[in-house]
Amino acid sequence: MAAEDQHSDKTLWRYHAPAKMDRVQLAMWIELLEKRTGICLAENRKSFLLTSLSTRMRELGYDSYDAYFQYLLKGRCGAIEWEILVDRLTVHESRFYRDPRALALIQDQFLPELSSKRGRLKNEQQKSIDIWSLGCATGEEAYSLALLLEDFMLSNHLEGYYSITATDISSAALSAARKGIFHINRLKNVPASLMDLFFSREDENHYRVAEKLRRRICFTRLNSLYLSRARLGMMDLIYCQNVLIYFKRRYRHMMLDQMVKYLRPEGVLILGAGEISDWKHMEMEAVSYSGTLAFKRMQGERPS
Ligand SMILES: C[S@@+](CC[C@H](N)C(=O)[O-])C[C@H]1O[C@@H](n2cnc3c(N)ncnc32)[C@H](O)[C@@H]1O
Structure with a gap:
């Protein structure tokens, strides 16, 4: 040789x-x-x-x-x-505007209710809207939620404040999320008007999320198995999709019960449609919106 x-x-x-x-x-x-x-x-x-x-x-x-x-x-x-x-x-597959029905629920029902009934997102209101993207992977979900909020405020001439906490168990996924640079294939569903406002071209195939949007999101490592130890504030919306499917039934239920503790009264929990069929909680009622799986936290317990 x-x-x-x-x-x-x-x-x-x-x-x-x-x-x-x-x-x-x-x-x-x-x-x-x-x-x-x-x-x-x-x-x-x-x-x-x-x-x-x-x-x-x-x-x-x-x-x-x-x-x-x-x-x-x-x-x-x-x-x-x-x-x-x-x-x-772990599987980190994700993309922008992945679940249009769940996002429509936020846009058509959750945000209008929050701003009209509870006066949130109005200039004079100091209180922010707090959102949690649980199992956020490389950030597409959290940025989509931020875009939705920005779009809603622009269309309704509101200048309120919102913040998004985005958590995942994978440190590598989180650092990619913090960079906020995405391949065009993952951005296909972003409305063109929002692309112009909130993205700049990084190179031939990639776009960078605007600093304005990145500042609203805190990406942090959290193992969902230990939610009771999490140091998080109360949330108006918890968005958890394509995560529970990886867990056994008893872990799913345990995690969902813990999530409820972080929801404000009338706060909403949105899961992926069909991700769970047998979970009930005394303080939660189902939200009816076609093609979605969502629950709202009641003021008190559900009447039996
Ligand atoms: C398929 S991705 C879902 C991404 C995004 N939610 C979506 O629907 O596009 C599932 C994510 O769950 C995360 N994950 C799995 N087990 C977890 C755990 N115990 N705690 C926190 N995140 C976990 C994975 O790291 C992965 O990023």
């Missing part, structure tokens, strides 16, 4: 099929993920788990699942590594 070939053999990146994982090992990884994040990885997603794990292990120089598992359990280094791995094991 020529010297050149010998050298390239060492330096070229090569695809390696992930090593085999036995049932016991698989159960250990699934349990770790579920315990720490609530995410329930079905056994049929084994190949996704193996590919994600082995890619990360190769980056670190590990060749045994068990050794890497032990590393993750060890102190500060393990905790830092866990943050990186969680990013690889």
Whole structure:
């Protein structure tokens, strides 16, 4: 073999099929993920788990699942590594104006009610509208909510204040969200008038969100499994879509019960349509708006 070939053999990146994982090992990884994040990885997603794990292990120089598992359990280094791995094991797919029906509910019902009945978003009102985008991934959802608010205020000549808290478990997704630079493919549904007002061209395929919009959103890391420990204020709107689907029923219910505690009376919780069918809460009533799944917090308890 020529010297050149010998050298390239060492330096070229090569695809390696992930090593085999036995049932016991698989159960250990699934349990770790579920315990720490609530995410329930079905056994049929084994190949996704193996590919994600082995890619990360190769980056670190590990060749045994068990050794890497032990590393993750060890102190500060393990905790830092866990943050990186969680990013690889979570799905961050998102896009602007992803659920038009849910956004129409906010625009046609939630915001008009809030501004007319409760006088919010009026110049003379000091109180802000507080919104939480839970499981915000790379930020498309939070920015869409901000655009909706801006659009509503512009069309109704209002100058009120709003703030959006956007949380996710993935630090990498959150730092992409903070940058606010998006590929045109993800922006297809943004109305042209709002593109002109709130985006500037970054390069041939990317746009940057205006500073004015970015200032309204605080992106912060939060594990939804531990909502009771979250230091958040009370919200007028909680928007949580395409997150609950990754959790087992009992975690979904636990998280939803916790979300209610962060809602002001008459505050609204919007989920993805069809994401949950069997959740009820004494203080919540269903909001009727076709093609959506939403609940409003009542002033008191629901009459039985
Ligand atoms: C498919 S994305 C949804 C993005 C956005 N909500 C949307 O509908 O376009 C799901 C997000 O949930 C986040 N996630 C999963 N488990 C979580 C947990 N335990 N705590 C917080 N976020 C979590 C993931 O990191 C991911 O960014």
